[in-house]
Amino acid sequence: MGRYVLRRLLQMVPVFLGTTFLIYALVWAVPGDPFEGKCGERDCPASYVAAMREKFNLDDPLIVQYGKYLLGLVQGDFGLTSSGVEVSTRIAAAFPVTVRLALVALLVEAVIGITAGVVSGLRNRGFLDSLVLVSTLFLISIPVFVTGYVVQLVFGLQLGWISPTVTTPTFGNLIVPGFVLASLSMAYVARLSRASISENRRADYVRTALAKGQPNHRVVGVHLLRNSLIPVVTFLGTDLGAFLGGAIVTEGIFNVPGVGGLVFRSILTKDGAMVTGVVTVLVLVYLLMTLLVDLLYAVLDPRIRYD
Amino acid sequence: MLLEVEDLHVEFRTRDGVARVLNGVSYHVSAGETLAVLGESGSGKSVTAQAIMGILDTPPAFVTRGSVRFHGEELLSASADRRRAVRASGVAMIFQDALSALNPVFTVGFQIEEQLRVRRGMSRADARARAVELLDLVRIPLARQRVRDYPHQFSGGMRQRAMIAMSLALDPEVLIADEPTTALDVTVQAQIMDLLAEIQRERQMGLILITHDLGVVAEVADRIVVMYAGRIVEHADAVSLFRSPGHPYTSALMRSLPRLDSKGTALETIRGLPPSLLRIPPGCPFHPRCSRAEDICASHVPSAVRLGFGRTSACHFAEEVVGGPRG
């Protein structure tokens, strides 16, 4: 196990370097002056531009720039945004909000998705089953931003049940954005659990548990669920990684002050240091999540051994 | 009578039609006795066992008629709780493929202890101790350590031993063994059969041994029931059945078995295939494949003919078959 983790961590190094370099190159390779419009209506004074170019090493070849950036990164220095704020401060402010939103979404997805999937998987081809199948099809087909706007329109603007934008990102205020963010994955979780349950429902070990005279709630709740939820739990883990990095649309609609909004604004204002900083954090989180998921898989299924 | 099955009818209601899987099966087993249920796959041996246990998949399977009695108590009409109480402590069952019948994500120990804790209210420690005893009983070496292993860490034979240990946890009076050795190597098969026979003798259990292997039957069975297309075609004590089969299907089965004293002669096979249970032929279900079939076989279902010594055979010509030249 230890050797496996080590090998995986080593494999992550080139992936991490590749991803951050890719983003770095794309962001800084944007044609045009990165300091355009940074000084109000007038063009920036030449001295300022020169100082900034010096600061961000823009006169070095790309690979050297990236090397210097990386060197700073290893020492915990994410650099400054173009307006002179520490990138790490901005990330530290926004990331907890995104984590909160991701956790709410994960909870929604897990509870509703698994419940719907298990219920419909247990009653194959009944009314509930068809209901779950049809609603998951729709959830999968509706783009998240449409769901977001419809929810905002109906519940926020027409019914007035919720405030259409999140003013303070408490857990309570993030429930509705969490639902929107989770809607697509919720459908996948429901379908995955349903498929898994109906595949395992007739498994021999379920019959054995019945033959052992175990009460129904144990046959389903212990024997069937424990096996069926292995793929679901690993899906949820991967999804948490995705939520932590990709809530740009949802955060935008509901004005959630998280990482997604931060990075989107930074891209639009061509704030290179900010973008690379956020992406670096997100890639790191994503890579660690995938490793965690694989380890979790081995914990859940004793037949999996990593040697 | 310990366990009795009478006139059991089961059908599978599928999209393609209704399959009559059991068409009036009756047998019984007493304490200390081994009953072998013999038949090809699809003959209804396992379905009968599952109907006794009450673990048929409903739907598609439905018991439409008949009776299953344990110590004279009707089980088919009993409450779900009562049926569950009989499972494993009254009638226990072991399955053909122990690898898939054991839950892959729980330790062998957990799966034995589970019954003791849930059904007997034993403490964790007591249940563990009893599980080790049971694994010892079925001769799993180093039981104290192996109890913490997962099924996939056991060899095939060891897994089937663990399965047997699990079935014995609640000291059942009847054990149904559904093809317990089919998935195993020949050498291991004999060991498992010996173990089963020994446990059955010691505990004076009723053993229902479901198999398609005449060789297995010959060694351990007291009585034999031969099934074909959801019916019992012959019922006899082991000795007389092997001496002179009373049904053409049984004789055909025996002729298809290699024998030491007939070296050099070609083995026979039974021509044709078992009928589709969706369309069982009228009359005797075996008649399309039977070498002795006459007109009456295609029109009339033969009823069980008594042949003496408790033997019966569902053949219009049972007396001629049993009296005819052997083999």
Add this chain to the structure above:
Amino acid sequence: MTSQIAPAVVEQPRGLFGDAWHTLRRRPLFWVSVSLILLMLSLALFPGLFASGDPNLADLSRSRGAPSAEAWFGYDNQGYDIYTRVVYGARASIVVGLLATLGVVLVGASVGMLAGFYGGWLDAVVSRIADVFVGVPFVLGAIVILTTLNAGGDAGPVRIVAQVVLSISVLSWPVAMRIMRSTAIAAKQQDYVKAARALGASSVRIIGKHMLPNCIAPVLVYSTIALGAFIGAEATLSYLGIGLRQPVVSWGVMINSAKDYLRVAPHALLFPAGFLTATVLAFVMLGDAVREALDPKLR
């Protein structure tokens, strides 16, 4: 537990695809999705047959007009006829979806096949490269790529479409690659491939003649669902203002321009969103039906 598609090919007398077709033909879901897709395709090919107006005719005097007899879906903020634009918008949305799918499947499947078949360092390198692209969250990656590409200034419709197709393909090929790679690895172990190799068949022949027909099914299923997903992705990017944009008309572009007037003219958002959803739904249903037909276990 591993799904083995390959042995099924040998067992089915009709062949995997003949058998799948036989199953599909009797599924109502399949016909519903196929007719929906055909309808959308004809909108994309001959928009003039369905709408007589001009999609680029803006008349501010009818701004935000509600749905009525002469304008079924009403007018948007700039006074465009929404019905006409929805009809004309089908083309860009579907073209992006088709081209991106084609790119992803061609690149992903061929790279995946080679990586799975040859293994070794090639596999290791390709898998790490794929990890790089999967590691970037899709929307984030697409935004970065598109802002870089968009920085050039005004672009014609062809270039706008090409950029979106490119960014979707660049970020999605690893998925197709991984699917193909794992089926190829499974197929390589099969006896018929070993037999072909023992008989001295060349690698090219083994891949083309033996592996490809047996490995194509999972990628095919993926591509159907991906086509729907990519149409949705185009809409998401256009909605963010970095995907398709004027002069191109697409459902995403329409949603983007409608989102700020949601409160006063919700119909301007709901009609294109409805068409978008229906199209994605059709492809997802088709993918479902095809997967069930191709997987003998699910029957």
